[in-house]
Amino acid sequence: MDIWDLTYRFFSLADANVRWVVAGSMLLGGAAGGLGSFAFLQKRSLLGDALAHAALPGVGLAFLLAGRKDFLLLLLGAATTGWIGSLLVNAIVRHTKIKLDAALGIILTSFFGLGIVFLTAIQKSGSGAQAGLDKFLFGQAAAMGKNDVIVLAILGLVLLTVITIGFRRFTLITFDPDFARAAGLKVGWLQFVLTTMIVCAVTIGLQAVGVVLMAAMLITPAAAARQWTDRLPLMVALASLFGILSGVLGAYVSFLAPRFPTGPWMVVAVSAVFAFSILLAPRRGVISRVRTHLNNRRTMTRDHVLKVLFKAGQESRRWAASYPFEKISQMWSFAPRDLRRGLRSLNRQGLLKKDGRTFGLTDLGVGEGARVLRRHRLWEVYLTRFLELPEDHVHRDAEDMEQVLTPEMEELLEKLLDHPEYDPHRQEIPYVNPKEQA
């Protein structure tokens, strides 16, 4: 059967087996992604990693005690030791001078070591029934059956209900535990509930991604979702969605090639979503920030060109005089490339006229230049008069503020300062369009 047939069989969900696997993977991805948002925001991103590893001895112990592979018992064992691990991490951080990172590391390695001790002991006892226990290390979504998915669905539903009921409280203890305490919330108890839920999410995720990569299913969707929004409810929803998407992809790969471990493919999928998010998200994304930065720089160059050309003509009142490129570049510390670009764009906007090799302000340009200079000098007056800064300290600050001041703020400043005629350096403040004045 070729890959397209398999793909069709998978996505048409005709196969009952496929339906269970897809449902299970989606549940795992969704629950882990949503809960991970809280761990991510509490700077406890690696908690999931530690808990997942701490779950391993539980798997081994449950098998040793029961003597057979009972899915529910294994999950119960995993949750129990994972949960004990999380309590110990908290206890270490609270009662010793060890910080969170080392506490996580200690619990992670010693519990995982214990898990390996159990697994190797089971292997060497060689009953044969243990085959598949090591699936918990890397996950095998394809191994999920109907009963597993029912257990997962019930757990997922419980988690969803608790999250919905306690959403505001969990939000509060995540962002401002001190305020939450002052408002009478039981922060310790709520934190305990949250950690317990993360333990549950980790436990049910083990089946699909395994111990080693569980950290990614908690944190990567949350980190990706964080780039798109500043609102927590939306972030949790997005993180769940990303988790669900990668869950489906993991199940798909697992279906195509059963000998491939599922977990790594889910992690690669969700990492791709993350990379896409951190590069392309509006506002927070790297590309959008670089663009904003370039835009600011361009506006700054343009304002400076207008200002220096206006200033050059201020003495002789010949504001529209033309200057060659070299002359302009000496007026201020322009980078030649920025200046060339700035001149071209001003020319396009009709603020500058190009005359052979020389550039001069148009009428519109003179007005704009006057505005930039006016904002600069008004701000200098404001700083010396109201903040009582010495006059040799105000230039640099005004250099920044001339970019920021809006026409409304400028008007307020004018009124506040009562239309001053000169700046602190005894230089004239240009008010109306000088062209009209003349």
Next chain:
Amino acid sequence: MSPDLWVILTGILAAAACALIGSYLVLRQNAMLGDAISHAVLPGLVLAFLVTSSRNVVPMIIGAGAAGLLTAYVTETLGSTGRLYRDAAMAIVFTLLFSIGVILIAVFAGQVDLDQECVLYGEIAYTPWDTVVIGGADFGPRAVWILGGVLLANLLFVLLFYKQLTICTFDPHLASSVGISARLWHYLLMTMVSLTVVAAFESVGAILVVAMLIIPGATAYLLTQRLTHLLVLSVIIGALCAVGGFYGASYFNASIAGFMAVVGGVIFGVTAVLTRWPRRA
């Protein structure tokens, strides 16, 4: 020398090498980077293996070292964009690299004589039989030579650059103001961590490496305020874990590496409780 003694010696060398360099990670509150690097080197190992089609140590160290440094670098870069906390950046990077490594192993299954489980468990029990033979003369287990070399390298690194490491660890701003680049030393330390991880886990497994990077340093940190004492103590604690782990494992017929980590956890737990006791009373 009996095989048991060789195994114990291997364990002690691995534990000491890791403890020495790991103490600095614990002090810098960057302990989980040891965990991250030990997972992230997997694709480097696989690629080195695919390129040279041998288990030659040098290309493997280069590949894994590069992957380890990549983890440290990407974590720093993502963290410094201000869009992520550093721990989240670390979790994202190392899980992705590890996944790529596992996928590479699955794809090239026929050509790679590595599996992710041997990387995680590591079978220290087999080390005595993989010996260095030169001109017919047996010079002892290969792992002992490799780990001894790593321990020596780490010891030299810490002794020669004690001043720089100390200043950068406790006061990076002071370091910059006296002309020591905290960044440079951060990456040098990460290089040493990567080398230690690679050399050690080929023979003893990742879990033991991570445990010995973190637990001895953290335990020693509970016991002393002086850096020199801390370093010496961490090495002693690491050695204790190795000896205890070996005998525990042979009693229960289980993984030695796993048991060493368990002994480490127990030693830390006992120390934590005992050092708290006088204050409570």
